[in-house]
Amino acid sequence: MHSRRAVLSGAAGALAALTGCLAGGSNVRYPSGDGTPQRGTPAVASAADAGSSADAPREIAAAAPSNPALADRTRAVADEARWFAVEYPTAIATYREAVGTVARSAGVFADRETVAVEDVETLRSTVEGRVAVAREAVGGHFHAPDRLADRADYHLDVARRFARRGDHDRTREELDRLRRFAAGMAADPYVRSSLSRGPVRNRLVDRLRRGDRDPRRPLLFQLVRVGDPADGDGADGDGAGSEAAPFDRLTGYRAYAFDRPRDDRGEYPEISEAPLEERSFLAPPVTDGDRGRVVDAYRPTFVSAGRESTLLVAVHRFDLTDGRSDVGDRRPRVRQGNTVFVQRYADPERAEAAHASLLGRVSREGTVPLGDATWDRVYYDRAGDVTYALVCRAGEFLLATGADRTAWEERVDWSDRHEATWLGGA
Numbered sequence: 001m002h003s004r005r006a007v008l009s010g011a012a013g014a015l016a017a018l019t020g021c022l023a024g025g026s027n028v029r030y031p032s033g034d035g036t037p038q039r040g041t042p043a044v045a046s047a048a049d050a051g052s053s054a055d056a057p058r059e060i061a062a063a064a065p066s067n068p069a070l071a072d073r074t075r076a077v078a079d080e081a082r083w084f085a086v087e088y089p090t091a092i093a094t095y096r097e098a099v100g101t102v103a104r105s106a107g108v109f110a111d112r113e114t115v116a117v118e119d120v121e122t123l124r125s126t127v128e129g130r131v132a133v134a135r136e137a138v139g140g141h142f143h144a145p146d147r148l149a150d151r152a153d154y155h156l157d158v159a160r161r162f163a164r165r166g167d168h169d170r171t172r173e174e175l176d177r178l179r180r181f182a183a184g185m186a187a188d189p190y191v192r193s194s195l196s197r198g199p200v201r202n203r204l205v206d207r208l209r210r211g212d213r214d215p216r217r218p219l220l221f222q223l224v225r226v227g228d229p230a231d232g233d234g235a236d237g238d239g240a241g242s243e244a245a246p247f248d249r250l251t252g253y254r255a256y257a258f259d260r261p262r263d264d265r266g267e268y269p270e271i272s273e274a275p276l277e278e279r280s281f282l283a284p285p286v287t288d289g290d291r292g293r294v295v296d297a298y299r300p301t302f303v304s305a306g307r308e309s310t311l312l313v314a315v316h317r318f319d320l321t322d323g324r325s326d327v328g329d330r331r332p333r334v335r336q337g338n339t340v341f342v343q344r345y346a347d348p349e350r351a352e353a354a355h356a357s358l359l360g361r362v363s364r365e366g367t368v369p370l371g372d373a374t375w376d377r378v379y380y381d382r383a384g385d386v387t388y389a390l391v392c393r394a395g396e397f398l399l400a401t402g403a404d405r406t407a408w409e410e411r412v413d414w415s416d417r418h419e420a421t422w423l424g425g426a
Contacts, residue, residue, distance in 0.1 A: 066348070067373040071395025073207070073422040078344055078397070080204040081311050083141060085225045085253035088197050094137040095195070096186045098130040099148060103182035105130075106155075110175035114168050120160045123175070127152045141202055142195045144185060151181055198255035198285070205257050208313065210371075210424040216321050218259040219420060222285045222314040222334055226252035228307045256285045282331045286314065290334040294403075297336045300380045301391055301400040302343065303357050306350030311342040317417050336403040338417060343398040355393040368408065370415060371424040377408055399423075 083091075105126045109115055131152065135145035155178035162170040184190055200223070208221050291312070302310070314334040345351040362380040368390065369375070375390040389403040401418065402408070418424060 065395075066352070067392060067394035069426065070371065070373040070392070070399075070423070071397060073426065074342060074394055074397045074399065076207045077204070077313075077422055078309070078311055078342060080141070080202075080207060081223060081225050081253075082309065084197055084200060084204070084255065086227070091137040091141075092191060092195060092197075095134045095144070096191065098133040098137070099144075099182055099186040101130045102127050102148070102152065103179050103186060106175050106179035106182060110172045110179055112172070115159070115163050115171045115175065117160055117163045120156055120163050120171075120175075124152075124156050127156065138195065144195060148182065148185055152178060155181070200255050200257040201260050205259055208257060208422055209259060210420055210422055210426070213259055217317055217319055220259065220281075220316040220318065220332060221257040222254075222312075222316075222332060223257060224252050224254050224286050224291060224312040225309060227309045228304065254285045256281060280330060285332075286312070286334050287331075294334055294336055294339050297382060297387060297403040298339075298341055298389070298400055299382070300362055301341065301358055301378075301389060301398075301403075303354035303398065305357070306345045306347075306354060307343050308346055309344045311344070313340045313342065313421075314338050315340070315417050315421055317420055337414070339403075340399060340401045340418075340421070340423065343400075345396050345398065348396050351393055351396045351398050354398050355391070358391060358398070370418060372426075373423070379407075 105123055109119055109123050112119070128149075131145050131149045134148065139145050155174050159171050159174040159178075162168075162174065205219075205221070209219055213219075294312070294314075312334075314332070315338050316332050343351075343354065345354060359376065359378070362378040365377045365379065367374050368377055370390065370392075373392055373394060375392040377388070378391055379386050379388045381387070385405055387403050387405055388407050390401050390408075392399045401423070402414065404411070
């Protein structure tokens with residue numbers, strides 16, 4: 001993001017050309033109307049307070065639909081991030097045990113002197129049951145159980161054919177091949193490379209990205225997720241005060257997510273830099289220092305009442321066409337301008353209450369489109385200067401992005417990176 005000082009130092013004519021034309025393409029657009037700042041009223045602020053009162057909870061009216069398409073995409077992102085943060089360890093343990101059982105069972109029959117057709121079918125039944133368990137654990141998130149099922153069917157069909165012929169050596173050989181294949185899929189090296197929790201290389205990347213992958217300008221995402229007490233997955237934030245921010249205790253799940261290629265990289269011979277998925281970035285994916293600075297810039301946008309979790313997503317768009325490295329020190333930086341915060345609430349009504357509470361303590365100056373959603377333009381004082389940001393309520397989510405001391409209308413090509421993510425549309 002270009003600094004405010006750099007923009008103001010440009011020609012007056014260039015600034016004039018920017019004013020009023022900041023839309024969903026390369027910039028942000030002034031809202032219709034007179035642009036008068038709008039402040040929330042005490043009644044607005046009290047709506048969130050009522051939702052968090054344990055002694056006398058006030059009835060919260062049903063929230064009207066708000067940016068439903070963005071809500072659906074955000075839910076897909078948040079659900080997958082939660083799976084990695086909360087359910088992944090148990091799911092992987094279940095997967096490894098199930099696949100290990102396939103390997104051990106195949107080994108039992110492979111060690112027999114004779115193997116009948118009925119033995120092969122007994123083993124097939126065991127394999128199908130264990131694959132079903134593995135698929136229940138990680139299916140959808142990873143395709144490994146389907147790969148095992150296809151390979152097992154092949155080996156078992158071959159073993160059955162030779163068992164029917166009475167060729168016991170060949171039958172045992174085929175069952176041993178199944179044993180070795182399944183053992184490999186249960187082994188730690190395979191799990192680390194093909195079912196990775198960090199870096200993430202599964203459907204989460206597709207959900208974070210908008211549209212098809214551009215191999216010349218791929219994306220890299222940095223993720224941090226923490227849960228509030230209601231989520232029960234490493235509570236962070238004690239709910240004290242309207243500005244209680246997640247991440248203050250420096251806990252949570254952190255990972256890189258690579259925009260991994262699925263096509264032939266040789267199709268683009270002009271790319272001379274190592275492919276993104278082959279680079280080695282430094283851990284942790286988000287440093288405590290970067291996280292603290294970014295959180296502080298967004299602090300007024302955090303509302304803890306009714307919140308279940310918060311997800312930080314930092315977005316990088318690399319240019320692999322010029323042969324230069326975009327990350328010279330192997331440490332992608334998390335900054336306000338490339339960060340999106342997603343706060344998830346128990347339901348849309350509590351998200352609406354949080355939205356009302358937020359607008360009750362910042363200044364608002366109209367709305368602006370970003371992708372297919374409508375965002376509020378807000379500003380507030382941080383460290384003696386004004387910070388400008390965008391906030392949006394989408395279903396049970398409250399999103400914030402673009403916190404910067406450069407005013408919305410003075411940003412150049414600011415929204416390009418965001419348009420490439422799920423914020424930009426389907």
